[in-house]
Amino acid sequence: MQRAITQLALFFFYAASAFCLWGIGTAMIEPPWQALLLFPFGLRMGILLQCPYRFWPGILLADVMLMWLLADQFGYGPALWASLAVLVLTTLLSMLMSPWLLRRQQSGSEWRWPLQQGAVVAAAALLQAAVWQIVSGEGGRALLFGLAGGFTVAPTCLLLWHYLMRQIWVPLEPGLIHHPVRLRLLPLGGYLLLFALSIWLQQQVNAVELRRFAPFCLAIPIVFMAYRYGWKGALLATLLNGVALVANEPPRQDAHRDLLLSLLAQSLTGLLLGAGIQRQRELNLQLRLRLNENRQLARALVTAEERTRREVARELHDEVGQTITVIRTQASIVKRLAAQPPLIACAETIEAQALRVYDGVHDVLAQLWPAALNNLPLSAAVAAMLRDLLPQDDSLVSVVQWQVPDALLDDTLKITLYRICQEGITNACRHANASQIALHARLEDDRLRGRVIRLTIRDNGRGIDPSSHQPGYGLRGMQERISALGGSLQLMQDHGTCLNVTLPAISPQEREN
Numbered sequence: 001m002q003r004a005i006t007q008l009a010l011f012f013f014y015a016a017s018a019f020c021l022w023g024i025g026t027a028m029i030e031p032p033w034q035a036l037l038l039f040p041f042g043l044r045m046g047i048l049l050q051c052p053y054r055f056w057p058g059i060l061l062a063d064v065m066l067m068w069l070l071a072d073q074f075g076y077g078p079a080l081w082a083s084l085a086v087l088v089l090t091t092l093l094s095m096l097m098s099p100w101l102l103r104r105q106q107s108g109s110e111w112r113w114p115l116q117q118g119a120v121v122a123a124a125a126l127l128q129a130a131v132w133q134i135v136s137g138e139g140g141r142a143l144l145f146g147l148a149g150g151f152t153v154a155p156t157c158l159l160l161w162h163y164l165m166r167q168i169w170v171p172l173e174p175g176l177i178h179h180p181v182r183l184r185l186l187p188l189g190g191y192l193l194l195f196a197l198s199i200w201l202q203q204q205v206n207a208v209e210l211r212r213f214a215p216f217c218l219a220i221p222i223v224f225m226a227y228r229y230g231w232k233g234a235l236l237a238t239l240l241n242g243v244a245l246v247a248n249e250p251p252r253q254d255a256h257r258d259l260l261l262s263l264l265a266q267s268l269t270g271l272l273l274g275a276g277i278q279r280q281r282e283l284n285l286q287l288r289l290r291l292n293e294n295r296q297l298a299r300a301l302v303t304a305e306e307r308t309r310r311e312v313a314r315e316l317h318d319e320v321g322q323t324i325t326v327i328r329t330q331a332s333i334v335k336r337l338a339a340q341p342p343l344i345a346c347a348e349t350i351e352a353q354a355l356r357v358y359d360g361v362h363d364v365l366a367q368l369w370p371a372a373l374n375n376l377p378l379s380a381a382v383a384a385m386l387r388d389l390l391p392q393d394d395s396l397v398s399v400v401q402w403q404v405p406d407a408l409l410d411d412t413l414k415i416t417l418y419r420i421c422q423e424g425i426t427n428a429c430r431h432a433n434a435s436q437i438a439l440h441a442r443l444e445d446d447r448l449r450g451r452v453i454r455l456t457i458r459d460n461g462r463g464i465d466p467s468s469h470q471p472g473y474g475l476r477g478m479q480e481r482i483s484a485l486g487g488s489l490q491l492m493q494d495h496g497t498c499l500n501v502t503l504p505a506i507s508p509q510e511r512e513n
Contacts, residue, residue, distance in 0.1 A: 003054070010058035018043055018066055021153065024246065028256045029145065033070060033079035037128060037142050038149035038260075040066070041090075045121050045150055046157025048094035049101055056091075063087055082135040089127045093120070111278035114231050114271050117158055121150035148260040151267035152242045155235040162232065194221050199244045218245075218266045226270070226277045234274025241266050298484035303412045306369075310411070313368035320361050327354040370418060377406050378414050382421050382439070389425050396429060399438040404453055408443070408505045416485060416503065417441070417455060420478055424457035424499045427475070434461030434496060443505060452487075455501040458494070 018040045025035030040063075047059055064087070071080045097120045105113055125146030133139025201217040218241050225233030242263055328351050335347035365371065372381035379402035386398050406414070421439060428437050437459045446452045479489045487503035 006055070007058035010055055011062045014043075014047065014059045015062035015065060018062060022066065025149070028246075028259060031079075032074055033083065034138075034141070034145065036067070036070070036083055037086075037132070037145035039153050040149070041086075041124075041128065041146050042121070042149040042151070042153030043157070044087075045090060045094065045124050046117075046154035048091065049098050049117060049120060049154070050157055050161040051098075053095070053098075060087070060091065078135045082131050085131045085135075086128045089131065090124045093124055093127065097123075109279070109282055111231060111275045111282060113162075114155055114158060114235060115275050117154060118151060118271050121154050122147065125150055144257075144260055144264070148264040148267070151271060152239070152263055155267070155271065156239050159232060159235055159239075194224070195240045195244070197221075198241060199247060218262070219269060222266065222270045222273060226274045230278035230281055231274035234270040234277070238267050238270030241270075295484070295486045299412070299486065302416075302481055302484050303410075306412050306415050309368045313365050316361055316365055316368070321358070324354050324358045324361065327351075328358075369415070373414055373418060378402075378404070378409060378417060379441075381418060385418070385422055386425060386439075389422070389429060391429070396434060397436050398425075399436070401438075401440045401442075403442045404505075408451070408453075410506060412485070413453070413503060413506070416478075416481055417453070420455060420482075420499075420501055421457065423475060423478055428457070428459040428461065428497065431461075434459035436460050446502075451505045453501075453503045453505050455499075455503070457499040458496060460496040462496075 021039035021043055022032075022035050025038040025040070026032050029035045029038060044059070044063060048056065051059070064084075067080060067083050067087070101116055101120065104116055125143055128146045129139040129143035132142035198217065198221055221237040221241060222234055225237035227233075229236075245259060245262055245266075331347045331351040331354065335344050335351070338344050338347060370381065370385070372384050376384065379400075382402065383400060386400065390396050390398055404417075409417070425437065425439075428434055437457070440456045440458075442454055444452055444454050475491070482489045482501060482503065485503055487501060489502075490500040492498050492500070
């Protein structure tokens with residue numbers, strides 16, 4: 001019973017749609033029989049190619065009924081048999097190609113969909129032209145009607161199928177009553193304005209001296225919608241252009257042929273332009289995904305490197321540091337207990353060398369992982385590092401403004417920011433001959449990258465020439481590390497030297513998720 005009701009609903013819906021499209025076609029084509037070759041042909045191909053086989057009986061029955069009504073009204077003759085032959089051939093073609101199209105649309109790239117459907121529609125139009133060439137010798141007219149109607153109406157069916165079958169529909173629940181309805185009035189108003197502008201432009205170019213500008217007027221909404229929404233926008237703009245063309249048909253003898261050629265030209269333009277832009281968008285998306293993957297891999301490598309350095313520093317501190325302490329203790333015991341001067345001298349040498357090794361290990365530990373980061377916030381660790389690096393005679397004054405909370409930093413970002421500050425301050429102390437250095441770290445919202453950390457290190461020294469300056473190993477290593485983390489580094493001259501660093505802010509909670 002449910003299947004019968006479905007077939008009946010499809011029958012009435014398709015019959016009403018095909019009859020309306022046939023009525024529109026009769027205003028452009030004589031005799032009325034050939035109006036079936038225009039928009040009803042495109043409707044049939046578009047629906048059969050996107051519908052499962054179980055929905056076909058109601059659609060084909062509506063087509064047969066429409067032909068029977070036309071035959072009863074305009075008489076039986078070769079046109080009826082030609083229309084029935086076209087119906088059978090296009091149905092067989094759709095039966096062969098529909099599963100292939102549906103498989104492609106489930107797994108293939110979206111930019112191929114309109115081109116694949118267009119190829120099948122063109123093949124069906126050739127079959128239609130061959131039948132009418134055999135019956136009445138009007139294969140050229142039948143081909144023009146099939147291509148114009150097929151490329152105008154069939155893509156609309158593809159749009160409807162994409163909207164109904166490729167969207168995620170949320171079931172209606174009582175909780176949805178509390179969700180506000182967001183109407184996108186601005187885009188909708190813009191599209192309606194664009195549609196009205198297209199109709200107005202078509203009215204203005206009806207004058208003979210302005211007809212040559214009609215293709216440019218038709219291309220404007222197609223280009224805009226294709227750029228904005230890919231193939232879907234291009235096909236929608238093509239449909240609206242078709243409505244505008246039909247609504248502004250000029251009353252001339254050759255107007256119908258020109259109108260069909262214009263429909264075909266703008267349909268092909270929308271089809272090819274939409275597919276091309278959609279292809280470019282998909283390539284850009286794939287490139288963006290690959291870049292994100294590479295950036296994540298590089299960040300993972302940097303994170304693994306810092307984790308290894310931290311573990312090595314911990315092992316050196318625990319094992320080597322304790323061993324050196326034991327050696328120094330034993331050497332001092334030997335020095336107190338020994339009576340011979342040579343033994344005392346050897347003990348003092350051992351203790352001095354152990355102290356030297358301890359100092360070297362301490363320096364290595366500071367390079368591997370600063371101890372201040374284990375006990376202090378990053379801002380306090382940077383302040384402590386400034387106190388150690390700046391001259392004690394107050395010849396270089398520092399100004400620090402740190403506005404980045406540690407909650408938005410993981411260990412990799414902490415050590416990277418610390419190293420950048422260390423490298424920038426060291427260079428300013430050694431080479432800039434400056435009297436003041438300013439360090440400013442803040443959070444900002446970037447339109448492309450979201451929340452980012454901006455670190456600026458500025459001094460009032462002699463400055464550098466960025467065009468001829470070759471960065472050293474420390475700055476070059478920082479630049480590579482910043483790039484691996486998805487950031488950027490800029491070194492410029494602004495009344496001294498200015499180092500600008502941008503890094504994405506990622507909290508540990510986000511990284512775990």
